Amino acid sequence: MTPKGFSFSAINAGVKAPGTARLDLALIFCDKDAVASGVFTLNKVKAAPVLIGMELVKKGSLRAILANSGNANACTGSGGTDDARALMEETARTLGIHRDEVAPLSTGVIGVKMPVGRMLEKIPELAAGLGGDPAPFAKAIMTTDTFPKVVTRTAGAATVLGIAKGAGMIAPDMATTLAVVLTDAVISKQDLDNIVKTSIESTFNAITIDGDMSTNDTLLALSTGYVTVNTNEISRAVHEVIRELAIMLVKDGEGATKIVEITVTGAGTDAEAKKAAMAVANSLLVKTALFGADPNWGRIMAAVGYSDIPIDPDTIDITVSGYRVVTSGKEAEGFSEDMLHKKLVEKEIAIGIDLKGGSGRFTAFTSDLSYDYVKINSEYRT
Amino acid sequence: MTPKGFSFSAINAGVKAPGTARLDLALIFCDKDAVASGVFTLNKVKAAPVLIGMELVKKGSLRAILANSGNANACTGSGGTDDARALMEETARTLGIHRDEVAPLSTGVIGVKMPVGRMLEKIPELAAGLGGDPAPFAKAIMTTDTFPKVVTRTAGAATVLGIAKGAGMIAPDMATTLAVVLTDAVISKQDLDNIVKTSIESTFNAITIDGDMSTNDTLLALSTGYVTVNTNEISRAVHEVIRELAIMLVKDGEGATKIVEITVTGAGTDAEAKKAAMAVANSLLVKTALFGADPNWGRIMAAVGYSDIPIDPDTIDITVSGYRVVTSGKEAEGFSEDMLHKKLVEKEIAIGIDLKGGSGRFTAFTSDLSYDYVKINSEYRT
Numbered sequence: 091m092t093p094k095g096f097s098f099s100a101i102n103a104g105v106k107a108p109g110t111a112r113l114d115l116a117l118i119f120c121d122k123d124a125v126a127s128g129v130f131t132l133n134k135v136k137a138a139p140v141l142i143g144m145e146l147v148k149k150g151s152l153r154a155i156l157a158n159s160g161n162a163n164a165c166t167g168s169g170g171t172d173d174a175r176a177l178m179e180e181t182a183r184t185l186g187i188h189r190d191e192v193a194p195l196s197t198g199v200i201g202v203k204m205p206v207g208r209m210l211e212k213i214p215e216l217a218a219g220l221g222g223d224p225a226p227f228a229k230a231i232m233t234t235d236t237f238p239k240v241v242t243r244t245a246g247a248a249t250v251l252g253i254a255k256g257a258g259m260i261a262p263d264m265a266t267t268l269a270v271v272l273t274d275a276v277i278s279k280q281d282l283d284n285i286v287k288t289s290i291e292s293t294f295n296a297i298t299i300d301g302d303m304s305t306n307d308t309l310l311a312l313s314t315g316y317v318t319v320n321t322n323e324i325s326r327a328v329h330e331v332i333r334e335l336a337i338m339l340v341k342d343g344e345g346a347t348k349i350v351e352i353t354v355t356g357a358g359t360d361a362e363a364k365k366a367a368m369a370v371a372n373s374l375l376v377k378t379a380l381f382g383a384d385p386n387w388g389r390i391m392a393a394v395g396y397s398d399i400p401i402d403p404d405t406i407d408i409t410v411s412g413y414r415v416v417t418s419g420k421e422a423e424g425f426s427e428d429m430l431h432k433k434l435v436e437k438e439i440a441i442g443i444d445l446k447g448g449s450g451r452f453t454a455f456t457s458d459l460s461y462d463y464v465k466i467n468s469e470y471r472t
Numbered sequence: 473m474t475p476k477g478f479s480f481s482a483i484n485a486g487v488k489a490p491g492t493a494r495l496d497l498a499l500i501f502c503d504k505d506a507v508a509s510g511v512f513t514l515n516k517v518k519a520a521p522v523l524i525g526m527e528l529v530k531k532g533s534l535r536a537i538l539a540n541s542g543n544a545n546a547c548t549g550s551g552g553t554d555d556a557r558a559l560m561e562e563t564a565r566t567l568g569i570h571r572d573e574v575a576p577l578s579t580g581v582i583g584v585k586m587p588v589g590r591m592l593e594k595i596p597e598l599a600a601g602l603g604g605d606p607a608p609f610a611k612a613i614m615t616t617d618t619f620p621k622v623v624t625r626t627a628g629a630a631t632v633l634g635i636a637k638g639a640g641m642i643a644p645d646m647a648t649t650l651a652v653v654l655t656d657a658v659i660s661k662q663d664l665d666n667i668v669k670t671s672i673e674s675t676f677n678a679i680t681i682d683g684d685m686s687t688n689d690t691l692l693a694l695s696t697g698y699v700t701v702n703t704n705e706i707s708r709a710v711h712e713v714i715r716e717l718a719i720m721l722v723k724d725g726e727g728a729t730k731i732v733e734i735t736v737t738g739a740g741t742d743a744e745a746k747k748a749a750m751a752v753a754n755s756l757l758v759k760t761a762l763f764g765a766d767p768n769w770g771r772i773m774a775a776v777g778y779s780d781i782p783i784d785p786d787t788i789d790i791t792v793s794g795y796r797v798v799t800s801g802k803e804a805e806g807f808s809e810d811m812l813h814k815k816l817v818e819k820e821i822a823i824g825i826d827l828k829g830g831s832g833r834f835t836a837f838t839s840d841l842s843y844d845y846v847k848i849n850s851e852y853r854t
Binding site: 132133134135136162164165166167169199200201202304305374378381386387388389391392394395396400401403404416418419420421459460461464465 | 514515516517518544546547548549551581582583686687756763768769770771773774776777778782783785786798800801802803841842843846847
C-alpha cells in the first residue's frame with residue numbers, strides 16, 4: 091500500500107563500477123506539487139546534494155527525488171554541485187518539470203567524482219520505469235544494509251510510507267542515513283516541518299551504531315495532499331514511521347547481532363539523560379561486552395561516569411532486561427553473573443539506568459560491536 | 473638503572489582467581505619520604521583507591537605504593553574504601569611506616585569485591601621480596617597488556633624511571649592507565665606538580681584507543697631527592713618518560729596493529745585543534761580503515777566535519793605520511809589510491825590535517841581497530 095500520487099523506479103547505472111548488476115540509481119515522482127520538509131546532517135562537511143537539498147526544501151515544494159548509492163558526491167569541490175545539478179536538470183527535462191523541483195540524495199564513498207555520464211544516460215530509462223512498487227527504490231539506496239527498509243502506516247484514509255537506508259556511520263545528530271517519508275494526507279508545510287523535527291529527536295537522533303556522523307544524512311518528507319485527515323492522526327502515523335525506520339537502522343547496524351535500548355531516568359534534565367544514555371550507547375567497551383554477553387556491568391557505570399553530567403555514583407540503580415544488577419552504585423544483593431549473562435545472550439536487551447537525581451529521561455538505541463563491524467569497515471572498498 | 477632510594481617487589485596473591493600463577497600484587501618502597509604528585513581520572517565514578525590517592529597526594533609525601541591488577545576496587549561502596557585501607561594498614565605495619573604513606577593503585581574488573589583476605593596474607597612475603605629490579609612490578613600491574621612498559625631517562629646524575637600499564641580503556645582525559653614516575657632528583661612538590669600536569673596534556677591526554685575513560689586512571693610521581701640537578705633538565709626527563717610511556721600504551725592498545733599520529737594545524741586555537749584531532753583519533757570508521765589500509769580518506773574529512781569546531785571544508789589539506797591526499801577539501805591532483813594504500817600498510821602512520829584557519833595545533837596518538845580489539849573486549853572475563 092502506497093500513498094496516492096507517488097511512483098517509483100530504480101535501475102543499475104554503474105555508479106559504483108560499470109558492470110556491477112545492482113540497482114544504484116532511483117527515482118520517486120509526485121504527480122502534483124508535494125509539500126516538502128527535510129532534516130539534514132549537522133556535519134560541517136556537507137555533501138553537494140545536502141547543500142542543494144537544504145535550499146530546495148526551504149521553498150517548500152518538490153516533484154521528484156533522484157537518489158543514488160555507491161557515491162556520496164561529497165568533498166569533490168564545486169564539481170560536485172555541477173554534477174548534482176546536471177542530474178537534476180536531466181531528470182526534470184525527462185519528467186517535464188523544473189530542475190529545482192528535483193531533490194538529489196547520494197550515499198557511498200566520499201571524495202570520488204560521480205560517474206555522471208553513465209548516470210545521465212540512464213535517466214530516460216529510469217523515468218520510463220516509474221510504477222507503484224517502492225521496493226526497487228528501497229533496494230537501490232542500500233549500501234552495506236542487509237535488507238531494504240520500508241514501513242507503512244495509515245491515518246484514516248491516508249497512508250504514510252517510509253523508506254530508509256542505514257547500516258554504517260549511524261550516529262546522532264541525526265543518525266546517518268537517507269530516508270524518505272511520503273504521505274497523501276493534506277498537511278501544511280509548517281505542520282510537516284514540526285512533525286518531522288519533533289519525531290527526529292527521539293528517533294533518528296537517539297540511535298547510534300559507531301558514533302560517526304556522515305556528510306550526507308538526509309530525511310525528506312513529502313505530501314501530495316490528496317486525503318484530508320485529522321492532524322493529530324497524521325502526526326502520530328508520521329512519528330511511528332520515522333521511529334520504526336530508526337529502529338530498523340539499528341537492527342541492521344553493521345555487524346550488529348543485538349538491539350539494545352538504553353533508558354536513563356532520574357537525570358537533572360532530559361538533555362543530561364541523553365548525554366548519559368548516548369555515552370553508554372557509544373561505549374566500545376559496553377558494546378563489545380554486549381556482543382560477548384560478558385556480565386561486566388562496571389563498564390556501564392564507567393560510561394555514565396564520564397558522560398560529563400552531574401551524578402552521584404552512590405545513588406545509581408541499573409537493570410538489564412528487568413534484572414537488577416546495581417543498587418545504589420554497587421552490585422545488587424543476590425546478583426548472579428550467570429543470570430546477567432543469560433539476559434545478555436538475548437537478541438533484544440533493555441538497559442535501565444536510574445540516576446535518582448531528577449525527572450530528566452531519555453531512551454537511546456544501539457547495537458553491539460562484533461567482529462563483522464570491523465570486517466565490513468576495514469574492507470569497505472576492497 | 474633505577475633512581476636511588478626505590479625498591480620493588482611483586483607476588484601472586486590470587487587477586488583474579490586463586491590458583492592462577494601470574495603476578496598481581498606489587499609494591500614500591502621509598503627508603504625516605506618522597507615528594508609526591510598525582511593525576512587522577514576525571515570520571516565521576518571513581519574507584520576507592522583513586523579517592524584515597526587524591527587525598528594522600530594533597531599532603532605531598534609518600535613512602536610506598538601498593539598496586540594490584542585483576543580487580544579495580546570500584547563500585548563496591550564503602551566496603552571498597554575499607555578494603556583499600558586494610559591493605560594500606562598491613563603494608564605500613566610490615567614496612568614500619570604510617571598507613572597514609574602508602575598509596576593504593578588498582579586495575580581490573582569493576583564492581584567485584586577485592587579478595588582482601590588472600591591479599592593481606594601475602595603482604596609480609598611481598599615486603600620481604602623488595603629489591604632493585606622494577607620488572608616484576610611492571611609485570612604485576614599488566615592486564616591485557618602484551619608487554620611490560622618501563623622507560624628510563626637520566627638528567628645529570630639523576631635518574632627518572634617510568635612504569636605503566638595500559639592496553640584497554642585508553643582515552644583522555646587522562647588516558648586510562650596506571651603509571652608511576654620515580655626519580656631521585658631534588659625537586660619541590662610545586663615543581664613536580666607542574667611538570668606532571670603540563671606533560672600530561674600533550675601525552676596521556678592526547679592518546680586514545682577506544683574513547684572510554686576508566687574509573688581508575690592514576691599517575692603517581694615520586695621523588696626521593698637524593699641528587700641535585702638543574703630543574704629544566706629534570707623537567708625535560710620527566711616529560712620524556714611520560715611521553716614515551718603514553719606512546720607505548722598506544723602501541724600496545726588492545727588489538728592494535730598500528731600507531732597513528734594525527735596532527736591538526738591551522739585551527740583557531742589549540743583546544744579546537746585538539747577537538748578535531750581527537751574526533752579523527754576516535755572515529756571507528758577511520759580506525760577500521762587504518763586497520764584494513766583502506767584508502768578511504770573521506771572518513772577523515774567526515775570526522776573533522778563533526779568535531780564541532782569552526783571549519784571551512786573547502787580549505788582543508790590532508791597528508792598521510794607525507795603523501796598529499798586532499799587539497800582545499802577535495803582529492804589532491806594526481807592522487808592515487810594505490811599510493812595511499814601503500815602508506816596505510818605501514819605500521820607507523822602520520823596524518824596531517826591543515827585547517828588553514830589559524831595557528832592552533834595539536835597532535836593526538838591513536839591505534840587502529842582490529843578484530844582482536846573486539847575479541848579481547850567481548851571475552852574479557854570469560
